[in-house]
Amino acid sequence: MTRRVPDAIARRAVVTGLAAFTCRRAWAQGQSGHSHGASAQPGSDPLAERFGGPFSLTDHTGKRVSDEAYRGRFMLVYFGFTRCADTCPIDLPTIAQALDALGPLAERVAPLFVTVDPAHDSVPVLAAYVAAFHPALIGLTGSEAEIAAVAKAYKVHRRKLTQPHHGAGEYAVDHGSLTYLMDRDGRFLTLLPHRTGAERMAAVLRRYLA
Numbered sequence: 001m002t003r004r005v006p007d008a009i010a011r012r013a014v015v016t017g018l019a020a021f022t023c024r025r026a027w028a029q030g031q032s033g034h035s036h037g038a039s040a041q042p043g044s045d046p047l048a049e050r051f052g053g054p055f056s057l058t059d060h061t062g063k064r065v066s067d068e069a070y071r072g073r074f075m076l077v078y079f080g081f082t083r084c085a086d087t088c089p090i091d092l093p094t095i096a097q098a099l100d101a102l103g104p105l106a107e108r109v110a111p112l113f114v115t116v117d118p119a120h121d122s123v124p125v126l127a128a129y130v131a132a133f134h135p136a137l138i139g140l141t142g143s144e145a146e147i148a149a150v151a152k153a154y155k156v157h158r159r160k161l162t163q164p165h166h167g168a169g170e171y172a173v174d175h176g177s178l179t180y181l182m183d184r185d186g187r188f189l190t191l192l193p194h195r196t197g198a199e200r201m202a203a204v205l206r207r208y209l210a
Contacts (some may be wrong), residue, residue: 051180051188052077053153057114057146060126060139067186070110074189074209075182079156079175081117082129087177087194095179096134097198098205105209106136114140116158116175118147154180181208 056066067075078095080088092113099106113130115121118141121129126139141147151158156176163172177194181204189208192201 049188051154051191052182052186053150054186055140055146055150055153057140057142057150058123060123060130060141062123065140070112071186072184073108073110074184074205075180075186076109076111076205077114077154077180077182078112078178079114079116079151079154079158080177081115081173081175082121082125083117083172084175085172087175091177091179091194091196092133092137094196094198094201096137098201099134099136101198101202102205102209105206108209109136109205111137112140113137114147114150116147116151116156117173118142118144181205183208 054067056064059065076095078091080092082088095111099109099111102109111134113126115126121139121141123141126141130137130139142150156178158173158175161172161174162170179192179196179201181189181192183189190204192204
């Protein structure tokens with residue numbers, strides 16, 4: 001008897017495959033210097049329409065913002081949550097170190113941390129969290145509907161998990177751990193995978209920022 005693969009698992013497998021392809025290319029670009037600059041031009045990427053889109057959220061200062069607030073800068077977008085115990089504590093310091101390594105070029109980047117747990121990650125909670133990693137890091141939250149919409153646009157899976165050690169009302173969130181680089185017009189450029197080193201991330205970013 002043929003077992004039907006749930007739609008959510010199938011979609012996640014497709015996104016994972018696309019991410020693996022794009023991440024391999026990002027690594028190659030980071031190693032190749034500027035000799036193939038044309039490949040980094042907006043619109044040349046066949047995956048450019050698959051990731052990203054407009055959003056309307058609230059930043060960690062309580063200000064309502066949209067993706068258009070970051071036009072003219074490269075958005076470096078990461079999804080996570082403040083109680084994350086595994087991927088976020090690895091990837092956010094990497095992003096911070098990469099920004100520091102860029103020096104003045106970092107001013108061209110808007111590093112965004114989008115929560116996947118809006119029920120818990122309020123504005124004050126996000127403000128304290130992002131401040132612990134880097135002064136330029138921008139925390140974004142919103143209603144469940146708003147977070148669901150931006151997660152869908154970036155093809156980010158998220159799922160609440162209740163584990164044996166959790167008390168009443170406690171949970172964790174399984175979520176994607178890719179970092180998305182978007183251009184000055186909010187269009188997708190490339191993906192950086194979980195555990196990308198800070199040096200490699202900075203090298204990839206320089207290629208697009210220079």
